[in-house]
Amino acid sequence: MLSALEGAAGAFIVLAVLVDVFLSVIVPRAVGRRYRLSAHIVPPLWRVWRALAINVRDEDRRENVLATFAPLVLVALLAMWVAGLVIGYGIILYAVREQLRPVPDLGASLYFAGSSLLTIGYGDIVPIASFPRIVSLAAAASGLGVLAVTTAFLFQLFSAFQQREVFVVSLSTQAGQPPSGVTLLENHARLGIVDDLGNVFTEGQRWSAQVMESHMAYPMLSYFRSSHDHESWVATLGALLDAATLMVSAVDGGPIGKAKLMNGMGRHATHDLGQYFSLPTGSSVGVERHEFEVARARLAEAGYRLTSADEAWERFASLRATYATPLDAMARWWRIPPAEWVGDRSLLPVRHLASEAVMSSPAPPQPVTRAGER
Numbered sequence: 001m002l003s004a005l006e007g008a009a010g011a012f013i014v015l016a017v018l019v020d021v022f023l024s025v026i027v028p029r030a031v032g033r034r035y036r037l038s039a040h041i042v043p044p045l046w047r048v049w050r051a052l053a054i055n056v057r058d059e060d061r062r063e064n065v066l067a068t069f070a071p072l073v074l075v076a077l078l079a080m081w082v083a084g085l086v087i088g089y090g091i092i093l094y095a096v097r098e099q100l101r102p103v104p105d106l107g108a109s110l111y112f113a114g115s116s117l118l119t120i121g122y123g124d125i126v127p128i129a130s131f132p133r134i135v136s137l138a139a140a141a142s143g144l145g146v147l148a149v150t151t152a153f154l155f156q157l158f159s160a161f162q163q164r165e166v167f168v169v170s171l172s173t174q175a176g177q178p179p180s181g182v183t184l185l186e187n188h189a190r191l192g193i194v195d196d197l198g199n200v201f202t203e204g205q206r207w208s209a210q211v212m213e214s215h216m217a218y219p220m221l222s223y224f225r226s227s228h229d230h231e232s233w234v235a236t237l238g239a240l241l242d243a244a245t246l247m248v249s250a251v252d253g254g255p256i257g258k259a260k261l262m263n264g265m266g267r268h269a270t271h272d273l274g275q276y277f278s279l280p281t282g283s284s285v286g287v288e289r290h291e292f293e294v295a296r297a298r299l300a301e302a303g304y305r306l307t308s309a310d311e312a313w314e315r316f317a318s319l320r321a322t323y324a325t326p327l328d329a330m331a332r333w334w335r336i337p338p339a340e341w342v343g344d345r346s347l348l349p350v351r352h353l354a355s356e357a358v359m360s361s362p363a364p365p366q367p368v369t370r371a372g373e374r
Contacts, residue, residue: 003095010091014142017084021146024077025153027217037084038077039219043277045073046223050335063225066335070223074157077220078150082117085146089113089139099129112136117143153218160214161224167207168226168236174200177230178339181242182295185251189302197247198255201262204240208262211237212269216276222334230337234330238342241266241323249315250296252305267323274326279333285317286324287341292316 020037049069056062090110097103104112104125112125116139127133175184188194211233215222226232240262247259274281292313300306331343 007092007095010088010093010095013084013088013091015088017081017088018142021081021149024218025149037080041077041080042073042220042223045069054335060229063229063337067225070220070225073223074154074220081146081150082143085117085139085142086110086114089117089135089142092135093132096129096132096135099127099132101126101128113139116140119143157218157221160210160218160221164207164211164214164221164233165226165228167203168231168233169228171200171204171236171239172228172231175236175239175243177228178337178342179231179235179239180340181239181244181246182298182340184239184243185246185304186298186302189299189304194254194304197243198258201240201244201255201258204244205258205262205265208237208240208265208269212272215273219277222273222277225334225336232331232334232336232339234327234334234336235339235342237266237269238327238331238339241270241327242320242341245316245319246295246299249319250299250306250312252307254304263319270323270326270330274329277330277333279326279329281329282325283321284325284328285321286328287316287320289313291341 016037023036024038046069050066053062053065056065087110090106090113093100093113094104094106094109097105097109100109100112102125108125114120115122116136119140127136171179171184174187175181176187184200185197188197188200222233244259244262244266247254248256248263271281273279293309296306296309296312306312327342331339336343
């Protein structure tokens with residue numbers, strides 16, 4: 001009876017590890033966390049790591065500490081999977097130790113399981129019955145399989161990371177560092193390429209879909225930080241959403257249709273990612289009326305024709321309330337570099353806050369309105 005319980009315990013450990021590898025690495029879609037070991041380990045580790053990093057005062061060092069989390073956890077997960085298989089198969093072999101020669105203790109059984117898993121095979125412990133031989137072969141096959149699929153998984157992960165970052169870096173030349181939806185619209189108007197905004201929204205729509213699919217299929221990808229300062233995939237998504245929302249609500253003219261499509265895709269990505277990572281939801285706008293008026297003044301100064309202030313604010317608040325809370329929760333969960341209207345804005349550089357204060361002075365430039373409006 002004791003041997004049967006030991007064998008069942010070992011089989012359960014092996015099954016739990018293989019299921020975690022299968023769901024985390026092989027299944028190319030989002031799956032629930034209930035039967036995944038890594039899904040219950042990574043978030044608590046991130047909370048501890050993030051809390052330690054926040055205490056680092058130097059911004060560059062803090063970002064470096066946060067950036068090392070994902071690579072370290074990947075290595076730790078691989079080590080956990082291998083160790084789990086060694087322990088599981090070792091317990092199974094210990095349960096049938098009378099069928100091994102010489103008869104091993106628990107430590108020697110774990111050693112035999114490890115040598116089988118890594119296909120070393122010194123031959124100092126030999127199975128003399130069918131069942132331990134099958135277990136030894138299963139351990140070897142499991143070791144080769146886990147290492148092979150994990151290697152392929154790493155290549156897929158880094159490929160998705162590079163695709164994500166290419167767009168992040170590309171948009172930073174148009175939306176600033178950190179990215180801002182207001183800056184994106186402002187720069188296109190001042191450079192005389194407002195017509196190109198439609199292409200930006202189309203590319204952003206495609207990029208948002210790729211981010212949603214890749215980050216839900218491979219959640220570890222979301223913890224990889226941008227390789228450039230003051231940039232992040234969350235802030236980029238927020239800048240695209242805010243630019244599309246401003247275009248739909250406050251601007252008279254422009255690529256409204258493509259902005260609406262971008263807004264819809266961005267909200268879809270924000271909602272699904274927030275729900276998958278169990279982040280808070282709500283209907284807060286996240287932007288004060290005076291901040292919105294500052295943005296309108298900047299757009300008017302750049303040359304846009306604007307809709308009436310009250311109408312624009314009502315539409316802007318209605319649209320932004322559908323994604324502001326989960327977007328802000330994502331920014332705070334991954335502790336991204338602060339951006340305009342996204343994340344913890346109290347951490348923005350003093351020069352940025354000072355420029356906002358100047359723009360929100362009592363006598364801002366008068367916005368341009370449509371013909372016939374007062």
